[in-house]
Amino acid sequence: MPGLYFITSEFLEDAKSAARDGGMPGIRVLALPADQYYRARASKEELQSIASTCFGPMIDALTRPLTAAEEKPSPIPMQREDGNIQVIGKDFLEAFEKANELFLANRWADGLPVVPPTPELVNAMLAGTTRSPRDVIGQAAPKNGTATVEKIAVNAVMAGAKPEYFPVILAAMEGFTDKRYDLTHVQASTGSFTPVVVVDGPIAQELGFNSGIGMLGHGWRPNSTVGRALRLSLLNIGQTWPQVNDMALTGRLESYTFFTFAEDTARSPWEPYHVSLGYKLEDSTVTVATSGNPQIFGGGAVAPWTGQGVIDQVVIRARNAGVVWPHSQTYILVLHPDCAVDLAKKGYTRKSLQEYLYEQSRVPYEKLAGPVFFGHDSVIDFVRLSIADGRIRPERAQIFLDALKPGGRVPVVQSPADFHIIVAGGSPGYDLLFSYPGTNWANQTKRISGATLTTAGR
């Protein structure tokens, strides 16, 4: 069927890249001027000038005979990525600098200096796991790059990770490449989402992850370099680059290391998060998730707070003025230990807190938002469609059907378990809410295994 795609000029390279990724390099694409289109698109009248300008090229693209290459494109060759590179300098400093220039020029680095991944360093990294270098952990979106253990090790070296961290990195990559994790959206979306990486179990303490004051910041090598190893692995194995096919408009809040931290199981009043998911206490796990801009609650060191006050603010935020996406919404609520203890003293368990948040955040039918997005008349229409196409799980569908009528109260997530509760932070501390209205299940938890250099994670 002959066709044509309109995109905006800032996305021309992205469109061509996606067409090639899909095996259709001959797709005809016309670019609208981004600096005019986005301001004019609010009305048909304002778009008249742009539409007039592109009308002729549109007719041409639909009627001009195909070239031979468009009609029958050549097979796309396999681009080998297995050769080592020799970098020569008069001394180590010059060779180091040249290696870094080469990596950045090739779009293999993040802009900060990287550790040159020599075979010796990569082999040392590989010694941190029992896995074979050739094992495939998964395929990384958006280009479907093959994430072998060896390729992840190369990126882990570049990030400055220690070999004993490597099993954590592998497990996280297993999560990121799980088909149920929406990696394409996270890697490419204009929405500028940031991955969240949470380590649980005894390996967190053994490796020295920070879960206290400054847990999202710098200064702790496990937090910083595990996160950076994942940043570089996704960049290089999924093959993304800003302004090419990573179109995060602002970049990400934690672009270099993601939001990487550990749960403070020692100061939590509840069982560790991974145990609440069914893992054994002695297991170590890593959870990968996605977040838009996190929100902060509580008073920190400057204002009074109560645990109840914090969670009631979370409830208001989760209601989101009636704009809800219950089929795919997930939340990660990170309570600082004092807040968790305060809530536990009030009688909350993690499970009862999840149920409280689920029940209290339900939005009255009459307060669901009207026409807000994606051509749907209302959230009501949106939720009904999600039930009909099975994205709201069949066993939960009746709850939503019962709520979609006057007097009903519609849940903002599918089930209480979609409020994930983790304990971490300082004393005093703030409480964080990571949220993601994704297009797929966002959170993946994987057991860390195959460790050779730590007692945990074997």
Place this chain on the structure above:
Amino acid sequence: MQLEVMNPRGEIPPPATLGMGPRVSDLSAKRLVLVDNGKFGANNFLEALAEMLKEKYPKTTVVMYPKPAAQTITNLPKWYPTVKQQGDLFVFGVGD
């Protein structure tokens, strides 16, 4: 001083290539499907094109066909073939 370094990139299994559908010689007596991808303003842009098409190509039938949002459909690959059932050629927009 020589440093040997390893390539950090993952290899991409090359996709099978697909050719484009043959173009039409003109739009007369054809059904042109304007597919609104659901992005804000795409409907306005396509409607502006539709008005111009009706004026300059009165023998062309213009069909507006909105794409369900990714957030509200389970299987978009199954939806795409339905575009073909709407007409003879398509225009899709506006991508970002």
